[in-house]
């Protein structure tokens with residue numbers, strides 16, 4: 412059988428189709444241009460040759476200025492051709508092109524591969540995407556005239572269909588992996604946002620230590636541990652002395668810097684399991700798990716003297732500290748109130764000192 416296009420495409424039509432940006436994008440999207448031969452395509456061209464008796468069969472992808480052969484059976488090492496080829500005609504018509512003897516047809520006898528490769532018979536089925544773009548064709552050629560049977564054409568069409576299904580599968584996998592990457596990136600962003608949010612919810616923005624909310628939560632947690640294990644627990648309340656004066660003399664910003672420095676100092680004096688929190692404007696609290704009154708006094712004294720030795724403003728800053736150790740069956744509010752009362756006592760006793768509840 413033979414299909415002779417009544418008016419085969421001219422050079423301008425072919426050039427326009429070859430360089431059509433949507434089509435070219437689809438060809439490049441396959442990810443197959445310039446990739447090495449693969450068995451899955453080679454099996455199809457081998458089968459086409461075997462079943463039709465054609466000595467050469469290939470899967471061509473039409474780039475703007477060359478035909479790239481993803482698979483070529485019987486063509487030696489040729490992987491691409493430039494210049495006019497038979498595959499350009501089904502590209503424009505979108506139809507199968509079946510030629511029994513190209514030398515008998517005026518338009519086709521001038522195609523360069525007639526001379527360069529000696530092609531006499533050609534059967535090409537366009538490889539078309541679902542959206543209608545022709546990527547190339549599945550072809551069989553012979554070096555002598557050949558009467559393609561209906562079955563030959565059916566076989567080539569079926570194999571073209573299989574090649575196209577493989578190409579579609581590749582594109583879907585590529586899309587899926589791109590989507591997956593996007594999804595992973597989004598998940599990472601959401602995770603980072605969540606981490607930032609949870610940090611914001613529990614951290615004091617100025618000093619970076621725990622905020623009031625995190626302090627309350629930690630204190631409840633420590634009380635639950637005490638109840639189970641019977642370990643001691645102490646709490647320090649700490650207030651910067653004459654902080655209003657610091658603000659008034661050096662400015663609010665300098666006051667802020669002092670708060671940050673004190674928070675750092677307290678952190679340096681505490682163990683990893685201790686919780687340093689800013690619970691008010693210039694008020695800090697420190698939860699001391701597994702610490703009795705003696706230990707609490709020792710830590711409080713260490714913190715007090717560390718601050719007193721500081722010289723952030725060209726003069727020492729001091730803090731007053733109240734310490735309370737948990738009584739049997741005592742709740743968080745009571746412990747807090749006793750530590751706060753001790754702090755008040757330290758203030759009234761002259762500041763820069765530790766008072767025990």
Ligand SMILES: Nc1nc2c(ncn2[C@@H]2O[C@H](COP(=O)(O)OP(=O)(O)OP(=O)(O)O)[C@@H](O)[C@H]2O)c(=O)[nH]1
Nearest residue numbers: 650651652653654655656658663664666667692693
């Ligand atoms: N710079 C700064 N100042 C704050 C902040 N929060 C509260 N303050 C100030 O801290 C001061 C606390 O003053 P007071 O409660 O009168 O106590 P004080 O001056 O520290 O005196 P004593 O506690 O009695 O030693 C006020 O002037 C508040 O404006 C803050 O985040 N940054």
